[in-house]
Amino acid sequence: MSGKPRLTYLNGRGRMESIRWLLAAAGVEFEEVYLETKEQYEKLIKDGFLLYQQVPLVEIDGMKMVQTRAIMSYIAGKYNLYGKDLKERALIDMYVEGISDLMQMILMFPFSPPDAKEKNLESIKERATNRYFPVFEKVLKQHGQDFLVGNKFSWADVQLMEAILAVEEKVPDVLSGFPQLQVFKTKMSNMPTIKKFLQPGSPRKPPPDAHYVETVLKVFKK
Amino acid sequence: MSTKPKLYYFDGRGKMESIRWLLAAAGVEFEEEFLETRDQYEKLLQGGSLLFQQVPMVEIDGMRMVQTRAILNYIAAKYNLYGKDLKERALIDMYVGGTDDLMGFIIMFPFLSAEDKEKQRALIIQKATSRYFPVYEKVLKDHGQDFLVGNNFSWADVHLLEAILMVEEKKSDVLSGFPQLQAFKARISSIPAIKKFLEPGSQRKPVPDDKYVETVRRVLRMYYDVKAN
Numbered sequence A: 001m002s003g004k005p006r007l008t009y010l011n012g013r014g015r016m017e018s019i020r021w022l023l024a025a026a027g028v029e030f031e032e033v034y035l036e037t038k039e040q041y042e043k044l045i046k047d048g049f050l051l052y053q054q055v056p057l058v059e060i061d062g063m064k065m066v067q068t069r070a071i072m073s074y075i076a077g078k079y080n081l082y083g084k085d086l087k088e089r090a091l092i093d094m095y096v097e098g099i100s101d102l103m104q105m106i107l108m109f110p111f112s113p114p115d116a117k118e119k120n121l122e123s124i125k126e127r128a129t130n131r132y133f134p135v136f137e138k139v140l141k142q143h144g145q146d147f148l149v150g151n152k153f154s155w156a157d158v159q160l161m162e163a164i165l166a167v168e169e170k171v172p173d174v175l176s177g178f179p180q181l182q183v184f185k186t187k188m189s190n191m192p193t194i195k196k197f198l199q200p201g202s203p204r205k206p207p208p209d210a211h212y213v214e215t216v217l218k219v220f221k222k
Numbered sequence B: 001m002s003t004k005p006k007l008y009y010f011d012g013r014g015k016m017e018s019i020r021w022l023l024a025a026a027g028v029e030f031e032e033e034f035l036e037t038r039d040q041y042e043k044l045l046q047g048g049s050l051l052f053q054q055v056p057m058v059e060i061d062g063m064r065m066v067q068t069r070a071i072l073n074y075i076a077a078k079y080n081l082y083g084k085d086l087k088e089r090a091l092i093d094m095y096v097g098g099t100d101d102l103m104g105f106i107i108m109f110p111f112l113s114a115e116d117k118e119k120q121r122a123l124i125i126q127k128a129t130s131r132y133f134p135v136y137e138k139v140l141k142d143h144g145q146d147f148l149v150g151n152n153f154s155w156a157d158v159h160l161l162e163a164i165l166m167v168e169e170k171k172s173d174v175l176s177g178f179p180q181l182q183a184f185k186a187r188i189s190s191i192p193a194i195k196k197f198l199e200p201g202s203q204r205k206p207v208p209d210d211k212y213v214e215t216v217r218r219v220l221r222m223y224y225d226v227k228a229n
Helices: A017-025 A038-046 A068-078 A086-111 A114-143 A155-170 A179-190 A192-197 A210-220 B014-025 B038-046 B068-078 B086-107 B114-143 B155-170 B179-189 B192-197 B210-220
Strands: A006-009 A031-034 A057-060 A063-066 B006-009 B031-034 B057-060 B063-066
Touching: A017 A068, A017 A155, A017 A192, A038 A210, A057 A068, A063 A068, A063 B086, A068 A086, A068 B086, A086 A114, A086 A155, A086 A210, A086 B063, A086 B068, A114 A155, A114 A179, A155 A179, A179 A192, B006 B014, B014 B068, B014 B086, B014 B155, B014 B192, B038 B210, B057 B068, B063 B068, B068 B086, B086 B114, B086 B155, B114 B155, B114 B179, B155 B179, B179 B192
Parallel strands: A006 A031, B006 B031
Antiparallel strands: A006 A057, A057 A063, B006 B057, B057 B063
């Protein structure tokens, strides 16, 4: 077994995408196993890999980690992306959790019934522009630093960058009222590990399409 | 300003209850301000106290913390309930993630229609007995120690006890197939700080009732129907 972390998930974004972002930002190479059939998933359960019978699963440092947050906290802690003390960690956690609420809306979007899609899209736009982006715009404006917390690159920056791009895919001009976030986005895009992740051929997954939704339903439906 | 943490939430369980449990388990006294009116909530909003316009909010160590998980992480770490290293923390995070998912099925329960409540009750019991409780039963059986992680009392133990009691409120004999969990429940309940929290007169909140639901709906103007999972 290689020393690289191994990710098991569908061949698509879902809950694993934030983990891919974080590992990539930390400069950590990883392997991936893609779930394509119900049988593969049932075998994983039978073989005792999935603590709560769920993916994401990340095999890392001898552990079979599940629970997205647990996995990301571990990676952030291990690769020094979690602040220098408890208070910085508290800020990072607050920011990441807030962004995660926004990402949850995006995650669920492909699975909304057709007649709810327009309403849900409107909700994503409303939350991003009225609840979440203003917070980070203000944070960056107030301290004038490049990064959200402690003048140092952290998990919070990676998560915000992922969220900005994900919302922009749905609402292309969403950053028009947020000059600080525009600058932030450019700065993050130019960080070597992130730049690499944003190039074609990286492990980054494309926006979920009908095939992805179909695969999710096929693999997990009872 | 007193040095005790101050909790801002409704007078009921909701997302704040796990925070009350953890503070109590850590032996930390805290104050509470209960949201009863829309005005109070709007005042908090206008005052800029709620980072994402939401409660729970906890004033602690000069910070106005929001986001339940962030608050819990901070308390756990500050009071040494988060393991001794990254790997123990990883285990605690995984275990808490599971109990959090289980309690997630229960937190929406009071907001469901009567018909959906019946279905949800069955779902809670099914998830508890087939997905979550077996995991913790096995962990305890495999290492034979008193606590879930690192042979030391941690946040994971507090959270599991809270989850067990909440599920028992829906089905009192739900632990009948889980001898390790029965012993765990007795053991953790008798830890002085927890024993105290379980006594009448503590800051533990009762099972949410219609009045609680009405208050939440009124304060948050959350009048839409909540759907079951």
